[in-house]
């Protein structure tokens with residue numbers, strides 16, 4: 001029987017415990033999109049996690065679309081990330097970079113006026129936030145051509161190589177939450193008639209090609225994947241999620257990735273147990289877990305580890321708090337995406353937690 005505080009090996013990654021920090025956009029990189037000392041401090045404070053997954057990070061200018069989020073496509077950004085990885089490693093932590101392309105969820109404001117790209121010319125419902133934070137309707141994106149697809153796959157691989165050059169222990173491909181890869185996966189946003197659309201096999205093809213290219217670039221054992229089984233968020237819609245994810249599991253079983261992190265609300269889990277049965281690799285669960293539910297999932301063998309999002313924003317020493325049964329700090333959602341130290345590096349730690 002495993003518990004939350006036991007180590008775990010996932011490909012080339014070695015977790016000292018099974019409490020994972022899920023990827024969290026915090027928008028502190030500023031207009032330059034270059035990681036900075038403040039971000040290094042924030043991540044280093046959380047180094048007791050078994051694994052830190054970084055905030056979503058744009059793989060290319062076309063993939064960008066969130067004010068003050070970081071990128072990993074220039075030398076300056078790569079050097080900035082080096083500060084973060086050094087600070088985490090000095091605290092004996094482990095950190096991987098989440099590779100992000102937003103597809104149709106971006107906006108021309110971020111793209112020098114160009115239309116965002118997506119599998120099909122279907123706008124997401126709702127509003128994007130523009131460059132100055134004002135709300136703007138999502139636009140109808142431009143349908144990706146075969147050469148757009150090939151370039152984007154190459155961008156994922158190049159960004160992964162940069163991440164390793166910046167000192168990350170690995171990368172996580174962002175295949176979740178309605179961004180580009182998810183837009184290919186789900187039927188509501190993919191109405192292509194070529195080999196990337198139509199059947200489940202075809203809709204999964206882009207994801208698999210990205211996984212293969214990134215694994216080739218940095219090693220499968222350093223390549224992880226995030227998926228989400230949620231309809232609604234960022235206009236995702238698919239009536240056959242279990243079948244879709246069963247096919248993903250079958251395809252990925254031969255690819256030896258480090259792990260899959262699957263986001264699915266626990267209230268109506270249909271995909272996570274199915275994924276556990278069909279996927280032979282390491283499975284990390286996410287969304288709404290508490291200490292007790294996370295421990296139960298791990299001791300029962302339903303999951304190998306659990307990732308925490310909002311609790312990690314508010315509790316840099318989440319592992320120590322869990323270990324001691326200490327109360328958790330409350331999250332202040334107002335400061336989630338503010339540009340500054342408030343609500344970022346000033347959540348209190350337990351008095352006896354060693355100073356970060």
Ligand SMILES: Cc1cc2nc3c(=O)[nH]c(=O)nc-3n(C[C@H](O)[C@H](O)[C@H](O)COP(=O)(O)O)c2cc1C
Pocket residue numbers: 022023024025026054055056098174176177226263286287288289307308309310311336337
């Ligand atoms: C402020 C904030 C930023 C987030 N940023 C990202 C992100 O960059 N990438 C991602 O995959 N998920 C992101 N998420 C989703 C979280 O990783 C996580 O899936 C979600 O919060 C549910 O887990 P929780 O109940 O433990 O918070 C974000 C969530 C929040 C609240």
